[in-house]
Amino acid sequence: MSGAKVEIRPLRAADEASVLGTFREVFGAARTPAEWRWAFLRNPAGTRAWVAVEGDRVVAQYAALPSRVWTGGEDRVFAQIVDSMSHPDRRGAGLFVRTAEAFFDAHGGPDRDLVHFGWPVERAWRLGRRKLRYEAVRTQVALARELEPGPDAVPAGVEVLAEVDEQARWLYDRCVGAWGASTVRDAEWLRWRYLEHPTHRYVLLGARDAAGVLRGLAVYRRASFGLPDLGVLVDWLVPPEEPEVGELLRAAAAARARADGAPALVAWLPEWSPWFDRFQRDGFRVHPTDYLTVARNFHPRYRMEWLRAHWWYQPGDSDLV
Amino acid sequence: MTDRSALTIREYAPGDEERILATFNRVFAAVDPGFAPRDLATWRWLYRDNPSGARIWLAVDEAGEVVAQYAGLRQRAFVRGERASFAQAVDSMSSRGGLRRPGPFVRTCRAFVEHGCGEGAGRDVFAWGLPVPAAWRVGRELLGYELIRTQLELFAAPGDVRPESAAGVRVEECAHFPDEVDALADRLGRERDAVAVRDRAQLAWRFERHPRNAYRVALARTGRGLAGLAVCRAGTFDGRPGLLVADWAVPAGEEGARAALLAWLAGVATELGEAEVRAVLPETAPEWLPLQRAGFRARGTRYVLAGRPFARTLDVPFLRRGWSYTLGDTDLV
Structure with missing residues (x-):
């Protein structure tokens, strides 16, 4: 135990080495400097991280990945809580909760971030529920389809996108009408989240019409997601009025998964979305997962019942895949 | 006080x-x-x-x-x-x-x-x-109280129900639950992590003697005896009409009974002119995937299931994973 004074303050770029060291001690795994910079310094929606520092050592952190969310006719911010921790030597001192409270004071509020959310492990959920006012949005289910033999090449009409442009926002605008709140899936966000990810390789599958207009986008990655080595639909941006585009992109993702040798394709879709039923009609089945989607709202409109019925999110809104 | x-x-x-x-x-x-x-x-x-x-x-x-x-x-x-x-x-x-x-x-x-x-x-x-x-x-x-789950339901049009083979299984409707259901309840109790007792006394009270609702009950029998039961009635749940599966008790290994009872439910729905057969089960229940394979799809409901365990050996994750229940456990059918 150290007797040095603890300062609770926003994260600084110079904290990198110390925060990564604490991360390694807490989680038993290393986060690379490239991953850390991508998450906390290069996110186009900004940085959300507060630390407790003792001397020059980070002993606790409460952090989030913010995203620009379109809701109520304006751009606001929801933020996914990630990498929140306290050093094993300093547990029980209340530092973690104090750091979290400073974070909420700075970032949460009706005129600031509207919602903080996450998919915590059980121990973190118990603490979050008791001390940090988190609530459950839903027990998260997944839609999964075992892959039967079939084509392993992306079908005609779908291309693998190496870059995204302003058409991403046009597509998002065509989807967003039925969504009460959703991360703005424009080129800037898609580029940061998928194309510039320092570790994971995502495949962006785009369906275009004859004029070259982007009609749908699916993001695929082979990953362990509840079960090992699945084909994961990490993102799904298809207007519900265009089921034929969805069918084409599902076929493309399935082909990609077959090419990867994945036994099944898995997706997350809100139960209120027409896609939840369409995927089932296409052979997907609803499976339980170990994930609980949780949130803390800072505006009364965004209570859990509302989020459950109106918030569109995808695995790509998490750091799980 | x-x-x-x-x-x-x-x-x-x-x-x-x-x-x-x-x-x-x-x-x-x-x-x-x-x-x-x-x-x-x-x-x-x-x-x-x-x-x-x-x-x-x-x-x-x-x-x-x-x-x-x-x-x-x-x-x-x-x-x-x-x-x-x-x-x-x-x-x-x-x-x-x-x-x-x-x-x-x-x-x-x-x-x-x-x-x-x-x-x-x-x-x-x-x-x-x-x-x-x-x-x-x-x-x-x-x-x-904690959230156990946001409750989904399974539903299928009668014509979409595609049970597997029910060879060797006989289904009979009954007005009174026989004593054999006690053994069925014990089987379920041994194989499920947590489940309410579905013995004759409980089922007779819940369904036979209900003061307002009339239920239909089917027993599935094989050469080894009673292998499963289902209870249903036409009604409204979550604002929609349908044939509601009020209870379902089919132990592991009784796939034929499951198929026969699903066919019976589809037949009753057709007979009563109900557009859907609907069942409320946990998505962690052993029946959840087999029913989807038999033609059911899932959808959300307005309901959240909440609870609080009071024993040191019970916690919410255990109950979320292992507690089996049906609509008949509630007062909603």
Whole structure:
């Protein structure tokens, strides 16, 4: 135990080495400097991280990945809580909760971030529920389809996108009408989240019409997601009025998964979305997962019942895949 | 115990039922335009005649008026194969201050928990319910209730039900549950992590002697004896009509019984002109995937299932993964 004074303050770029060291001690795994910079310094929606520092050592952190969310006719911010921790030597001192409270004071509020959310492990959920006012949005289910033999090449009409442009926002605008709140899936966000990810390789599958207009986008990655080595639909941006585009992109993702040798394709879709039923009609089945989607709202409109019925999110809104 | 505002918080005593009903019928008529007043016969069936028992705590004013109630329909249950008792919270009400803030209702809830929940003889190790939003807020914030799950349902048009082979299985409809269902209940109790006892006494009370609803019951038999049962009725759940699967008890390894009972349910739905067969099950239940393979699809409902375990050996993740229930465990069918 150290007797040095603890300062609770926003994260600084110079904290990198110390925060990564604490991360390694807490989680038993290393986060690379490239991953850390991508998450906390290069996110186009900004940085959300507060630390407790003792001397020059980070002993606790409460952090989030913010995203620009379109809701109520304006751009606001929801933020996914990630990498929140306290050093094993300093547990029980209340530092973690104090750091979290400073974070909420700075970032949460009706005129600031509207919602903080996450998919915590059980121990973190118990603490979050008791001390940090988190609530459950839903027990998260997944839609999964075992892959039967079939084509392993992306079908005609779908291309693998190496870059995204302003058409991403046009597509998002065509989807967003039925969504009460959703991360703005424009080129800037898609580029940061998928194309510039320092570790994971995502495949962006785009369906275009004859004029070259982007009609749908699916993001695929082979990953362990509840079960090992699945084909994961990490993102799904298809207007519900265009089921034929969805069918084409599902076929493309399935082909990609077959090419990867994945036994099944898995997706997350809100139960209120027409896609939840369409995927089932296409052979997907609803499976339980170990994930609980949780949130803390800072505006009364965004209570859990509302989020459950109106918030569109995808695995790509998490750091799980 | 008597509180500052001259309310007495106490357990139900015989003779309270008429005053409970007076408050119940007044409170629920005020919030539910389609509410039909409950009569004494229904109250007695629900609380007095339940073979698993009931537990009712009340806030009563000086004039004897029931001001608040927290009531639990008890369920004899198996947890990891051992006998236990659950309590389903029903008919929560308060005529003063609503449910939302600390007041008679919350004090009544706390007395219910203090005197009836926990480990040991005569206590309930798990209290649960499908709360309306106001009750859920109180339960979560003041009583320690947690979300078990956001409840989904399974549904299928009768023509979409495609059961596997039911060769060697005979299905018969019955008016009375036979004694053999006790052995079926024991089988389920041994193989499920947590499940309410579905013995003859419980099923006969729940379905045969229901004062208003008529149910249809089918038994599936193989050469080895009773292999499963299903109970259904046409009704409305979550604002939609359909043939509601009120109960379903098919042990592991009885795939033929499962198929035969699904075919029976589809046949009843067709006969009654119901557009869908609908079942409420946990997505972690052993039936969940087989029913999807047989043509059912899932969709969301407005309901959240909430609960609080009171035993050291029980926690919410265990119950989320391992507790099996059907719509018939609730008072919604």
